[in-house]
Amino acid sequence: MNRKVNVGVIFGGKSAEHEVSLMSATAIINAIDKEKYNVVPIGITKEGSWMLYSGPIEQIESGEWEGISNKLLKDKPKENVFSIIPVGKEDHSIEQVVPMGLANKIDVIFPALHGPYGEDGTIQGLLEMADIPYVGAGVLASSLCMDKIYAKKLFELEGLSVVEYVVVLRNKLKKNMGEYIAEIEEKFEYPVFIKPANLGSSVGITKAHDRDEMIKGLNEAAKYDRRILVERSIECREIECAVLGNDDPMASVVGEIVPSHEFYDYEAKYFDDGKSKLIIPADIPKNKSEEVRQMAIIAYKALDCTGLSRVDFFLEKETNKIYINEINTMPGFTKYSMYPLLWQETGLPYDKLIDKLIKLALERYDDRY
Ligand SMILES: Nc1ncnc2c1ncn2[C@@H]1O[C@H](COP(=O)(O)OP(=O)(O)OP(=O)(O)O)[C@@H](O)[C@H]1O
Ligand SMILES: [Mg+2]
Numbered sequence: 001m002n003r004k005v006n007v008g009v010i011f012g013g014k015s016a017e018h019e020v021s022l023m024s025a026t027a028i029i030n031a032i033d034k035e036k037y038n039v040v041p042i043g044i045t046k047e048g049s050w051m052l053y054s055g056p057i058e059q060i061e062s063g064e065w066e067g068i069s070n071k072l073l074k075d076k077p078k079e080n081v082f083s084i085i086p087v088g089k090e091d092h093s094i095e096q097v098v099p100m101g102l103a104n105k106i107d108v109i110f111p112a113l114h115g116p117y118g119e120d121g122t123i124q125g126l127l128e129m130a131d132i133p134y135v136g137a138g139v140l141a142s143s144l145c146m147d148k149i150y151a152k153k154l155f156e157l158e159g160l161s162v163v164e165y166v167v168v169l170r171n172k173l174k175k176n177m178g179e180y181i182a183e184i185e186e187k188f189e190y191p192v193f194i195k196p197a198n199l200g201s202s203v204g205i206t207k208a209h210d211r212d213e214m215i216k217g218l219n220e221a222a223k224y225d226r227r228i229l230v231e232r233s234i235e236c237r238e239i240e241c242a243v244l245g246n247d248d249p250m251a252s253v254v255g256e257i258v259p260s261h262e263f264y265d266y267e268a269k270y271f272d273d274g275k276s277k278l279i280i281p282a283d284i285p286k287n288k289s290e291e292v293r294q295m296a297i298i299a300y301k302a303l304d305c306t307g308l309s310r311v312d313f314f315l316e317k318e319t320n321k322i323y324i325n326e327i328n329t330m331p332g333f334t335k336y337s338m339y340p341l342l343w344q345e346t347g348l349p350y351d352k353l354i355d356k357l358i359k360l361a362l363e364r365y366d367d368r369y
Helices: 018-031 065-075 099-104 122-129 139-146 148-157 170-187 211-222 266-270 286-302 338-346 350-366
Strands: 005-012 037-044 050-052 108-111 165-169 192-196 206-208 227-232 236-245 250-258 277-279 307-316 322-328
Touching: 005 018, 005 350, 018 037, 018 350, 037 065, 050 065, 108 122, 108 350, 122 139, 139 148, 139 322, 148 165, 148 227, 148 286, 148 322, 165 170, 170 211, 170 227, 192 211, 206 211, 211 227, 236 286, 236 322, 236 338, 236 350, 250 286, 250 338, 286 307, 286 322, 307 338, 307 350, 338 350
Parallel strands: 005 037, 005 108
Antiparallel strands: 037 050, 165 227, 192 206, 192 227, 236 250, 236 307, 250 277, 307 322
């Protein structure tokens, strides 16, 4: 391509991680090499309306972009909308933009979206249908990584250790609570972790220290998903590794995250003014970090990841054993986030990382028969 490549950066979205996405997208847009790329910011409101955004980048993070887009849309609808496709319901207004018509204007999309409706294969499917290359994992890998139960099953198939778990079905919870409790108490000692199978960012996750808390935790998790996992709680250090690439992925140095709360919950992650500490590289023995890096690559390939992923581990203090916890296919992407910082430490600075991700997206797309 001799002309500049048009990169659509999608941000916001319907997930609980809307705000985090605004931060990631702002950092990405600011760092994209403007000599090589034109940026087309595309915001999705919490209600799911898509809007092109042509206002100041500084007003994305605060959420002000939404009002600005709305105003621009009313003033000059034609100029602000690539294509308006009336979809489904009658109450869809003009700002209901669907990206089908973007294909001829946008060369590649960077979906800077985290969690459900972003990291879970849904937007990836939409982009496949619209025939637009995009950064990151494909449909299957995205949804597998989002599903804590299926991800564990596949990790186990590769011989990677996962923390022991029990699966609970929401529908059977009322009738079979007694049986579930018996099964869990037989298998684990308190505390246990209770997690909805399909959410990210610690939403709906609780740590239960006794039976009462477990029942509460199960009911809480049931608000979010039909399937729930109950896991043995381990005394651990949290180690993370960044992976980058398509068929021959590379692993970064490893980092450690030291949470400020009892566990690395939503509050600790985003609202504690950075009191959770990132230690890069992690202060662990060389053989352990090598083990983590190898496991990260095995896991990445096992779930068919492409582009990028942050692979998260637990290092059990008592046994020194490494468990794989999960893969995040669109990890937090601000300049202070673990994923880019790990690459920086490995020798790939933020702007080069963005460039590499866009190239990987185009490569994956061109690789098709
Ligand atoms: N079995 C466990 N033993 C000890 N701590 C745990 C366990 N499971 C989860 N945790 C703690 O809870 C945090 C959140 O759990 P987990 O990473 O599984 O959820 P998540 O919502 O998918 O997070 P993410 O936002 O990274 O996708 C972990 O970072 C860790 O601090
Ligand atoms: Mg996690």
